[in-house]
Amino acid sequence: MFPLVLVALVVVAMALTAPERGATLTEYAAAWRHFAPWEMTVTNTGLANEPTAAAAARIDYGVQAVLDPLRDAIGVPVMTSSVYRSPAVNDSVGGHSDSEHINGNAADILAAGYSPSSLANAVMHHVGAKVGKVITYDDKGHVHVSWAASGPPERLHATAPGADGKRIYHRIQ
Known part of the structure; x- marks a missing residue:
């Protein structure tokens, strides 16, 4: 009886998909066409920055x-400057305590030949249905893009900072 139960457990474990067993970014990256796992966790803080299994699944999404x-739509490489941030990394870089980066739901991106404003427009035009927020940071030279792996996306766009130093959000059409 014991060997049969052991075999059954091994078969079930082998049948689990990556998200069900908590895959690593390296395992997820096998399905990615243009990005490497290290791009999702790069930091110059010197702090540990490994995502949880749940954050890795959201990054994969x-x-x-x-x-x-x-990347396919615009035809040039999309570079990430920040995707996942551990709470310690987020604190170190001055991120908001509720940053979407902590949960693996956001990326700060840039692309050669695109200003932040033109890249934000490309995001909204090509993948807008999948994004939650698009924030244009002309002063920092990147675009913040967030997504939600479940539920409807918020579909908001903002330029940061606005004239008064605050973001003004507009619905993405």
Whole structure:
């Protein structure tokens, strides 16, 4: 009886898909066309920055639903300056305590030949249905893009900072 139960457990474990067993970014990256796992966790803080299994699954969704299709649509490499941030990394870089980066739901991106404003427009045009927020940071030279792996996306766009130093959000059409 014991060997049969052991075999059954091994078969079930082998049948689990990556998200069900908590895959690593390296395992997810096998399905990515234009990005490497290290691009999702790069930091110059010197702090540990490994995503949880849940954050890795959300990053995988973002790469497959937003970043890879965007790269295909615009025809030039999309570079990430920040995707996942551990709470310690987020604190170190002055991120908001509720930053979408902590949960693996956002990326700060740039692309050769695109200003932040033109890249934000490309995001909204090509993958807007999959994004939650698009924030144009002309002063920092990048675009913040967020996604939600479940539920409807917020579909908001903002330029930051606005004239008064605050973001003004507009619905993405």
